[in-house]
Amino acid sequence: MTRKQRRLSLIGVAGVVLICAAGLVLYAMSDRIVFFSSPSDIAASTTAPGTRLRLGGLVAVGSVEKTTDGGVTFAVTDGAATVPVAYRGILPDLFSEGEGVVAEGLVGSDGVFAADSVLAKHDEQYMPREVVDALKAQGMWQEDGAPPHAVEQ
C-alpha cells in the first residue's frame, strides 16, 4: 500500500467517525437538551404540556406542603407569575421558602409542573444564574446580592 493510499484510508475512517459523531450531536441537540423557563414564560403558555423544562425562580413563601406519601408540593414564583410544582423525593438541604430553586420536569396539562429533580442553591452566597436572570427580568433582583425575601404568593 502506498503512502497515498494509506493516507486516503486513514482520512476515510476519520471522516466516517466524524460524520457519525456530528450526526449524533445534531440529533441529541434537537432531542435531548432542556430549555430554561421562568414562571412568567409558562404562564404565558408558550410551552405545550408535556414539554421537558427547567423551571427557575423563588420558592413562594408559605407554599411548601408535604403530602402523606412522601411527596411535596410548592410554588415557584418570579414575582409576576407563579407555577405550582409537584415533586416526589428528597429535597436538597438548602431548599427553603423564599430561596432560589431550579426544578426540572414536565409541564402537566393541569398546569402543575411535575418535577423529577429539584436543585437548590448550594450555599448561601450562590443563586442559580438562570434564577438571577429570571428575577432581573421581573425587576425583583437587588444588586446587593440578596434576593428579596418577602415574596408573597
Next chain:
Amino acid sequence: MIAELGHFALILALVLAVVQSVLPFWGAMTDDRRLIAVAGPAAVTQFLLVGLSFAALVHAYIVSDFSVLNVVENSHSQKPLLYKITGTWGNHEGSMLLWVLILALFGAMVAAFGRNLPDRLKALVLAVQAWIASAFLLFVLLTSNPFIRLNPAPIEGNDLNPVLQDIGLAVHPPLLYLGYVGCSIAFAFAIAALIDGRIDAAWARWVRPWTLAAWMFLTLGIAMGSYWAYYELGWGGFWFWDPVENASLMPWLAATALLHSAIVMEKREALKIWTVLLAILAFSLSLLGTFLVRSGVLTSVHTFASDPTRGVFILAILCVFIGGGLSLFAFRATRLAPGGVFAPISREGALILNNLFLTVLAAVVLTGTLYPLVLEALTGARISVGAPFFNLIFIPLAVPLLIIVPFGPMLAWKRGDLRAASERLFAAFGAAILAAAVSAWLAGMDDVLALFGVALAFWLIVGALSELAFRVKLGRAPVAESFRRLAGMPRSAFGTTLAHAGVGVTVLGLVAATTWASEDILTMKAGDTVEVASRTLKLDGFQQRAGPNYAETVARFTVYDGGAAVAVMEPSKRNFAARQTMTTEAAITTFGLSQLYISLGDITPESAVTVRVFWKPLVTLIWLGAVVMAIGGILSLSDRRLRVGAPKPARRTVAAPAE
C-alpha cells in the same frame, strides 16, 4: 509577620518567574550556556518560594489568624484541625495558590530529575513553564490574592461551606491539579520543541513519563471527585455530566490519546505533528477547565465564587497560551519531517484509531459543555445540556473504541495480522459471551444493552490478560518457560495490561450500578422495616449528637441478612451553626463489591423521616477500575525504559544489565 512573609515570598516568586522566563530563553536562542544554566536553580527556588507562601497561608488557617481576609471568609475557630488545613484550598484564592504551587513543583521536578535532557531543551521547557507560572502568579496576586489583610481583625470566621468539610476535599483537588498542571509539562515540551525546530523519537521518550504521571493523577483525581460527589451530595449518583466534571474529563481524554500517540512516535517516529498538537490540546483543555470553573461562566456545584475580572483574566491567559501555542504549531509544523510508514492494520493503525475516537470524544464533550454558552450568546435562549445529551453521544462513540482496545497490543508494529490477533482473542470472546449468558440467567433478558455492557467489560479484562498470556506463551510452552518469560517482562507491559483491564473493571461497575440498581423513597418511623436486595433494613430510632462544629440528628438503621444483624448504618442531618446550613450525611455500607446507600430527607415533628435507600450492585468497581488503571500507570512509570528519559544518567543505564 508570617502572613506578610508569605505574601512577599509569592511576589518574589512572580519576579523570579519573569527572570526564569527571559534568561534561559535568551540563552537557548544565543547558545549561551551561562544563561541556560540559570533555568534549573531558578525553577527549584521558585518552588521553594511558592511553597513558603503556601505554608504561610496554611499556618494562618491553622492558628485561625482572622486578620487574613481569606481565613475569615473560609474558616472558623471551632472547625476541626483537618478541615482548617484542607480549607486552605477549599476556596478560590487558596486553590489557585495550590495550582501555582503544583506548577512550580513540576518545574522543580523537571529541573531536578531531567538531568538527562539536552540542556537547551531543558532550558526552553523551563522557560515556557515560567511563562505559565508568571501568568498565573500575576493572576493570583492581582485578582485572587489570599494574603489580603484586615485591620482590625474580626473575632470569628464565616466557616467553610459544610459540603466541602470532608476528607474527599483534602484529596480531590490536589490530585486533579497534579493532573491538570502535569499537562503543562507536555505543553512546555511541545512548545520548546517547536521553538527548537527539532522533534524526534527521543523527544517522545522524554515527554512520556510526564504525560503518564499527569494522566495517572487525572485518573485518580476524577475517580476521587466522582466518589466524593457520590457519598457527599446524597443523590447516589457518581457522574452528573456537570460542566466541571466535563472540564476534568476532556484533558483526561486528550492525555490518554497523547499517551498512546507518544508511543507511536517513540517507536516509529510517526505521528509527530499529531503528537505535538495533542500535547498543546491537552493543556489547552486543562486551562479551559480552569477557566470554566474559576470564571463562573458556568454555574455548577463546584463554583466557589464568580467574579467577572477573574474570568476575563483567565480568558486572556487562555487566549495567549492556546492561541500562541497553536500559531507556533501552524508556523512550525510543516517543517517537521514525516516519520515511518505502516499498514492500516498494524499497532500504529490501532493506536491511530484510539486517538481518533478519544479526540472525537473530547470534541463532543467540549461541544456539549460550550453549546449552552454559545447558544445563549447568539439567541439568548437558556438551555441545560445534561446526562441525556451526553449519554446519547458518548456511549455509541466509546463502545467501538473499547471493542478495539484488546486488538491493539496484539498487533505487530508496521504490519499486523488481524486474523492471528483475533485467534489469540478467542478466550476473551468466549469469556465475554459466558459473562453475558450468566448475567442473563441472573438478571433476566430485560436489558439487552446491559448484557452487552457486561460482555464488553469481560472482553476488555480477559482481552488484556490474553495479551500477557500470549507474550509469555502460556499453554504453548512449558509452564516453567512461561514463568521465566513472565519474570522477564518489562514492567510497562504489566502497566498496559493493568490499565486496559482497569477500563474493563470500570465499565463493569458502570453497567451494573446503572442497570441493576434499586432506589426506594419512603417515609419511615422508628421500628419500620424495608426490604432491600434480599436484606432487611430496620429503623431503630433517632439520636441527637454534637460534632466539633455542628449538631446532628442521626437515624440509626440495622441491616439484617437472614435474621442476623450484619451492619449498623447511621445517616444523619447536620446543622452547621456558623453558616446556618444543613447537610445530609449519607450512610454507605459495602457488601462485597456492592453498596447499600441511605440518605435522609426531612424529619417530621411526628418523628417520621423520608428515607432514600439505594442498592448499588458492583458500584465500587467504578472507582476500583480507576485505581487499577492508575496502578498500571505507576508500573509503567517505574519501568527503567522510561526512566532513561528522566532521572538516571543514560550511560549507566545503558550499561546496566536487563532487569
Next chain:
Amino acid sequence: MIFWVIMAVLAASVSLSVLMPLYRTRQVERRLAEQEMSVYRDQLGEIDRDVDRGLIAGSEAEAARNEIARRLIKADQAKSTDAVGLRSERPRQVAAVLAVVGLPVAAVGLYLLVGSPGLPDAPLAARLAAQPEQQDTAALIARVENHLAANPDDAEGWRIIAPVYVRMGRHDEAATAYRHLVRLLGSNAERETALGEALVRASGGSLTAEAKEAFDRAAALDPQMVGPRFYLALGLGQSGDTEGAVTALQSLIDDSPPNAPWLVSVREVMARLESVDAPPQPGPTADDIEAAGEMAADDRAAMIEGMVAQLASRLESEPDDAEGWARLVRSYMVLGRPDDARAALDQARSALDGDEDKLAMVEAEAQASGLSE
C-alpha cells in the same frame, strides 16, 4: 525590624540563586546531541533484550535496528552544528544586573504596593490570651462565649452577655441568654420581660407564642409592669383585636405618670390602631421597640467593665455582701483578670473576717471559678 531582615535575606538568596549558575558555569564545548544519542543506544539495547526473551522475531528486530540506527546517525550528524562557542560577556552582565538590582527592587516595590507591611499576625489563641486592657471588644465577647460554652450553668456569665447581645442586635442569642437566666435564677418579672423583648426583636417585631408566654408570666408576677402590658397590648392588635389593644393601652396611659418616657410610643401605637384608614401594621416599628426598651447605647466593652466596676464600688460601701464578693471574683475570672480576682478575694477575706459561713461561700466560689491558691 526582624521582618525586614528576613525579607532582605529572602530576596538576597533568590538573587544568589540566579547569580550562582551565571558565574559557576563554564562555557565549554559540549555535544548537545550526546543525550539524544544515548536514548537511541538504549533503544538498540532494548531490542536485543526483547530478542533474547523471544518477544519479537529476528526479522522484525533487524528492521527495527536499522530504523534506530538511522536515527542515531542523524543525531550524530546534527551534533556538529550544535557546537557552542564562547560568547561576549554582555549577556551575563545584563543578567547579573537583573538578578542583583532588578529582582529585589521589583519584588519590594510590588510588595509595598499590595502588601500590608508591619501588620502583625493575629492568631486567635494569642488574642484571647492577651490582657483585657489590650483586647478588642470582639475578643472580650468571644472569651465570655467560650467560657459559657464550657460552663452553661454560670448565671453570672449569661447576665453579663445578655444585654451585650441586645445592643449588638444579636437578638436570637440574647433570647437564649435570657432563657438560661430564667432557668438558672428562676422566673421573675424583669427576666421574663427581657426574654420577651429579645424574642419580639428577634422575630422582627411580632409577638411570637413564646414571647407572649414570657410576658404573660411577667404580668402574672408583676401586673403593674409597663413592658409586659405594652407588648401584650401590641399582641392583641396584631391578632386583630384592635378594641382590646386600645383599651389595654389606654389603661397603661392612665396608670403612668404624665411625663413617663414610654408614653410617646404608646400614644403613637394607639393612634395607629385607632386610625381607620391606616394600613394594617405588622407590629411595632424598630423605634417603638427602642423606646419601649429604654436602653442606652454604651460601648459594649465599657459596659461589661462598667458593670463589674459598679459591683466593685458597691462592695466598697457594703463590704459584708458575701454574694457580691463571690460574683465579683467570678466576674474577674470570666473577664480573664486573675490578678484583680485575687485582689478582690483578699479584700473579701478582710471584709468578712469573723463570719466563717460567708467567707466559706466566697472561698468556694473562688475555687469553682478556677482561682486556685
